[in-house]
Amino acid sequence: MNRYGQYVLPLVVAVAAIGYIAAAMTPADDVVNGMNLGEFGRLPITDRGRVKPIDSMARTDLTLISGKQTFYDEEGKEHAAVEWLLDVLTSGPKFKNSAALEHRVFRIENLQVLSLLDLKPRPGSYRYSIDEMQGKFKELEAADHRARAKKDSERDLFDQKVMELGDHLQLHIKLASMDWPLLLDPAHPNDPQPLNEVIVEWATEAHAQQEKGAAVADLAATAPPFLKLLSAYQNKDAPNFNKETAAYQQQLATALPAKTNKSSFEAGFNDFAPFYQCALLYVCVFVLTCFSWVGYSRPLNLSALVLTGVTLIVHTGALIARMYMMDRWGVFITNLYGTAIYIGWMAVLIGFFVELIYRNGIGTFVASVAGFATMIIAQYLAMGEDTMEMMRAVLDTNFWLATHVTSVNTGYAGTAFAGILGGVFVAWGAFTPWQTKSGVKMLGDILYGVLCFATLFSFTGTVLGGIWADQSWGRFWGWDPKENGALLIVVWNALILHARWGGMVKQRGMAVLALMGNIIVIWSWWGVNMLGVGLHAYGNVDPSMLTAVKCAVAVHLVFIAIGLTPRSLWLSYDAQQAMPLPPSTPNGRPRGRGRTDIRPEPA
C-alpha cells in the first residue's frame, strides 16, 4: 500500500457516516391522509411541568403504555405516537372516535393478568387494545382495588402488574377526557390550562352568546384553535387540519417565540434520535476495531478512530442540545437517564484520546463497548419517562448540577473505563496467544493513567457533593448510601494506586482490581438506588434492572476469577515467556537506601 492508500478507507468511512447522519437529521414527512402530523407534533404544550412539543408528550405517554415510541396497526404498519395521541384525544364523548379503542398498545406480558382479562398470549407483541379488554374491566378493577389496598411489601408480581395496567388505563382516560395536555395561554404563559377547561370555557361563553342571538357559524370561528384542529382531524379534513396547525403554530410563535422555537427544536431532536444513532455508530466502531486486529490493520484502525470522532461529535452535539432545551448550560445530567448518556460520552472521550496516543485499537474498542452499553441503558431508562423532567426544588441549582454531578459521573466513567480495560487485559491474555510483554506494559500504562484521572474526578465530585450538602442543609457528610457509594469509588481507586506504588500489584493485579472497581461503580450507580428511596435515589429501578445488574456483576466476577488463575494457564503465557523482561526494569518494590520510591515505574 502506498503512503496515501491507507487514508482511503478512513475517508470513505467518514463520508459515509456524515452522510448517514445528515440523512437521519432530515425531518421525515409524517403525513397521514394528507394531514401533516409532523407539523402538529411541533406544537408547544405543557406536560409534566414543562413546555414541550406535543410530539414529546405523545412519545412519553405511548412508551409508558406500550414500551415503544410507535405503534403498529393490525396490518403491521408502523404509526407515529402523535397519531395515537390524536385518536385518544378524540375518543371522548365529544368526538367518539373509536380508533383509539382499537389500537393495540397496552403491553401486558404477565400471564396471570392476561388470563384475568381472558386474553391469549400474543408472543412477539403482547400488546392489546381497549376493545379486547373491555369485557373484563370489572374483574380488572376489582383486582386493582385489592392490590392497592395492600401494603407495598405484601404485593406480589401480579398485584404490581395489575396496578401498572390500571395506571396505564387511567392515563388513557385522562387523555380521552382531555385533562391533558395543558395548553399554553399567550396571555398567561406560566399558567397553562387543561384542554378540557379551555373547551368548556369557550362553550359556556358561546352558549351565552347564542342565547343573545349570535350566529352559530360566527361562534364556531371563535373556537379554541386546538379544538378546531381536533375536529378537522376527526372529520379527516386534511386541508383544514393543516391550515389550523399552521395558524396555531403562527399564533404561538408570535406570542411566545422562545418557547415555540425550543419546542420545535425538541420535536426535531426526537425525530433524529441522536443517542439511538450513536448506538448504531458505536457498533460500527466495534466491528471496525475487531477487524483491524485480524488484518488490514492501519486503515481499519484509522477508520475506527475517525468514526469514533464523528460519533463523538454527534454525541457531544446531542448533549449540548439537551442543555439548550432544558435551558441549563453546563449541566449534562439532571436524572438517571442523563448519567447514562454522559458516562458513555466521557468513556468514549477517554477512549478517543487513548487511541490517539496508542493507535492500536484498545481505545476505540473500550470506547465502543462503553458507548454502546450506556446507550442501551439510556434507551431502557427513557422508557415512559420524560428524559428532561423538571428538577425538585432542592436539586434545582445549575451550579452544583454542573460541578458536583458532572464531576462524580466523570469519575464513574473513568473507573468504568478502567474496569472494561481490566476485562480486555484478562481476555486478551487468557484467551489469545498474542498478549506480549510489551502489550502487558502498554495496558498497564493506560490503566494507570485512567485510574489517576478517575481518582481525581471522583474525589473532586464527592467533595463538591459534600460542599453542596453543607450549603443546602448544613451537613458536609451524612453517610447516606449514595455518598457512601461515591466514597467507595474514591477509596478503591486510591487503593489500586497505592497497591501499585507499593509494588503489591503489577499490571495484572491492577487489571483485576480495576474489574472489582467496576463492580463498585455498578453498586454506586445502580445498587444504591435499589436499596430504597432516598435523597439521591433520583430514579426508581424495577426488577428486570435488578436482574441485569446481577448479571453484570456475575460477568465481572467471572473475569476476576479468570484473572486470578495462574499465568501459566493463559494462552499468552508462551508469548510472554519468549520475550523476558529487560533486567533493568524494576519488578516489585524499588530499593535504595531504605527509601521506598513511590514514583510510577519508569517506562
Added chain:
Amino acid sequence: MSDTSVQTSPKPVPVGVTADGPRPDGAKPKSRKGPARRVIETLASLKLTVTLLALSVVLVFCGTLAQLDHGIWAVVNSYFRSFFVWIPVLIFFPRTYHIWPAIGFPFPGGWAIGSLLLVNLIAAHAIRFKISWKRTGILFIHAGLIVLMMGELITGMFAIEGNMAIATGQSANYVEENEYMELAVATQVDADHDEVTSVPAARLRRGGLIRDEHLPFDVQVVKYMPNSSGFARPSVGADPATAGLGLEVAAVEQPEGVGVDPDQHFDMPSAYLDLKKKGTNESLGVYLVTALRQDPQTLASDGVKYEISMRPRRDYKDYTLHLEQFTHTVYPGTDVPKEFKSRILLVDPKHNEDREVLIYMNEPLRYHGETFYQAGTLPDDTGTVLQVVHNPGSWLPYIACTMVIFGLAVHFGMNLVAFLRRRVLA
C-alpha cells in the same frame, strides 16, 4: 535509614546508574534496625495503607447495607464514629431469610481505621518522603486528607443539628433538637416565665426510679419505647396508664427508624411513667408521655400545677425569628415542588438587629454561628421548618478539598506531562 544501613562489598556501579538505584545484584541491603525503627517502618508501610483502605471499603459497604435495618444516625454512631463495630451477617442477605441476628463478626470502626490511616500517613511522611518539588502534589493531597479527617472528627464531636418550626405569622426563639427527646416538667413562675426541669430520654431509657432535687416528684419508669406509634386506646387498656393522656390513647413500640426510609422521620419515643410524691411510694398516677402528642398534660402535686410532656430538647436563643410569609410553588400541572421560600423577620435586641431575610433552597441564613436552612413545611403549608446547624468545623472541608484537589491535579499533571514527554521522545 542511610546512617544505619551497611552495604557489604558493593559491586561497582555501572556508568549511568546512580548509587541510589536498585542494586545490580538485586539483593536487599542488610541492615540493623532497632525494634522502634521496625515498628515505625511497619506503620509507615504502603501495605498497611492498602490494608486499611480495603478495610474501609468493607466498613463503608457494610455501613450502607446496615441502613436498611437501622436509622442513619444509629449506623453512623456504631459504624463510623466508633472504634469497633459488631457486624451482623444478616445485613448481607435479603431480610426475608430470617438469619439469626446474633451471628456476626467484629470489625474495626471508622475511628479505628481513620486514626490508623492518620498514623500511617504521618509515619510515611516522617521516614519515607523527602520534601522536593516532585512531592508537592502528594504533600498537598495528604495534608488535605488530614484536615478532612479532622473536620469529620470535629463535626462528629461538636456539631449540633436541630429544627425550628414556625407557623406563618408566628415567632420562635428556640431550636428543637429532634435527636434528643426529653421529659419536660414545667411550672409557672410568673406570667411570662415557666421553670422547666427536664430529664433526657436517654435517662428514661435506662429505666428505674429517677429522683432528683429539681424534680417536683419522683419518676418511676414503667415502660420506655425508643420509637412508637399511637392509636385510640381500646376500652380495656392492656397498658398501665391510670391518668392523663394515656386514658385516651395507647402507644405501641416500633422498631427504630431505618436509614433508607423515604422520608427520614425521627424516632418518636413514648414512655409510661409512674409519678410518685417526692420521697414516698404514693402514686400520682401512671402517665403516658409521648413525642407523638407534645402538648403538655397538667397534673397537681401538693397544690402546685405542673405540665409534663415528651418533647425535643430546646435550645433557647437570644433572638426571635418571625415568619412573615411562606411560599411553596409547584411546577404547573404537577405536584413536584419548584420552590420553598420563607420570608423571615429576624429580631435580636441584644445585637440591635431587626431585619428581613429570605431563606430558600440552597440559600441559608447564617447568623451568630448558626445556619438556618429551608428544610420542610408544616402540614398544609401552614408554616416553615428550618434546619438549624451549629458546626464549628464546617469550614475545614473547604480548605481540605482545595488542598487535595490542587495536590491531585499537580501530581497527576506532572505524571501526565512526564508520560507525554517520554512518548514524544520515543
